[in-house]
Amino acid sequence: MKRQCIKIPKKKGESARRVLLDFEILDNTMKIGSDDTFLYLPLSREPLSHELTGLPEEAELAEFDFEAQAKKPTPGDLLGFNPDYELIGDIALLEDPDLDSQKALRIADSLLRAQPNIKTVVKPLTPVIGEFRVREFEVIAGEHRTETIHREYGCRYKVDLSKAYFTPRLSTERSRILSWIKDGDTVVDMFAGVGPYSILIAKSKKPAKVVAIDKNPDAVHYLKENISINSAKNVEAIEGDAREEAKRFAGTADHVIMNLPHSAYEFLDSAVLLTKPGGIIHYYGITPEDDLFESSIKLIREAAEKAGRKIEVLEKKVVRSYAPHQYNICIEAKIL
Structure with a gap:
């Protein structure tokens, strides 16, 4: 082959x-x-x-x-069905929070047996909640911990899943955003978390600066550690409210990343303030299938007009399905 x-x-x-x-x-x-x-x-x-x-x-x-390797048994082979899980570092996160204990244990056992790289299996006890966007977890099997190191596109991200939100399902999206960045750009990541956008950009391009902001002190702790782990020296990690920090960096950003899809619209005035003329806002939202983009574009336009500016929509993209009839979307809007 x-x-x-x-x-x-x-x-x-x-x-x-x-x-x-x-x-x-x-x-x-x-x-x-x-x-x-x-x-x-x-x-x-x-x-x-x-x-x-x-x-x-x-x-x-x-x-x-190439010749194909002999196929090893998969969790699906052992169980008779394919379990729904997300792999973050060496932790397998079971996706169904309503799994009963017996079925969760069966799935956990199959994952540990079939995939030696998995050391811990957890399931969420709550959805993503609170202003810090975190979940509570139960360890089902394996090592009793929620901290791991996740590798993605040559970067390493240390994270405690119970203290800071992280999903590998946006890895392709993070790579897509990377394609928009040019050498010498200034990037502001308004909701940086542990740094998967900021650090990938800093390592893969030659931005003048990446400003990575988050309100969650635990996320910023891991963000700073990940900056060091990845030698991403041109990332400035800031613990604070993105609205307040926007005043410090007003008019400096070539790119503003707004990956807070449930409430990014609340920060659009600050994103416009950050963006230099011709800069681009990468706006994320959760929208219904019958209004994927237009309401969000209207919100971006209204925020720009409030500041005496206009927008040009460069790209509209469905990132992934989020829930029945709801989608995680991204809009690239140039602020003129």
């Missing part, structure tokens, strides 16, 4: 393999290929530029005809 891969001299193969494992882009469903001189390491996706720089200089992108 033809796949994109890293072609590397055999003597450098192990160091390259470890880099790809760390970035989680080595495709373990395929056997590593070889010939007399080179190893061919199969890739699970297109690597980002900063991931390639971590490889030995002899490494190059190539294609190779």
Whole structure:
């Protein structure tokens, strides 16, 4: 099966393999290929530029005809159905909060048996609640903890799930936002959490500055730790209300990220204040299927007009389904 891969001299193969494992882009469903001189390491996706720089200089992108690995039993094979869960670092989060204890234990046991990388299985006891957007959890099986390190696009995020909200389901969206950023831009992440937008941007591009704001002191604690872990030196972490911090950075932002979909609309005046002429607001919302974008665009336009400015809508996107007939959406709006 033809796949994109890293072609590397055999003597450098192990160091390259470890880099790809760390970035989680080595495709373990395929056997590593070889010939007399080179190893061919199969890739699970297109690597980002900063991931390639971590490889030995002899490494190059190539294609190779790989053999599939023998299939190992999956949790679905053991259970007879595919369990619904989210993997954050080495913690599996069961998605159904109404699971009875016996079924939750069965699922947890299958996950631990089939996937050695999973060390803890938890289920939520509450939805995301409060101004800090956190949930309470019960540990079902494995190590009794809610702290982990999650790897994504070559970045590492330390997080305690009970203290700061994090979801890997937005990884593709975070990569999409990255494509909007240019070298030298100033980015303000109004609701930064533990830093998955801010740190990825800082590591993958060359922004002049990334201002990462969050009101949750625990999230900011992990944000600062993640800045250090990832050597993202051009990220400024701020614990505070985004409305107040916007006054300090008024008119400086080329990009304003508003990933607080349930209540971002309450902060639109501050986002407009932050944005320099021609800057872009990346606005997230939760909207019904019969009004995906228009009401949100109206809110953005009204906030801009209040400040004597206009908007140009650059892109409208459904990010994911959120609930029956409700969607998580993103709108890119240029503030003129």
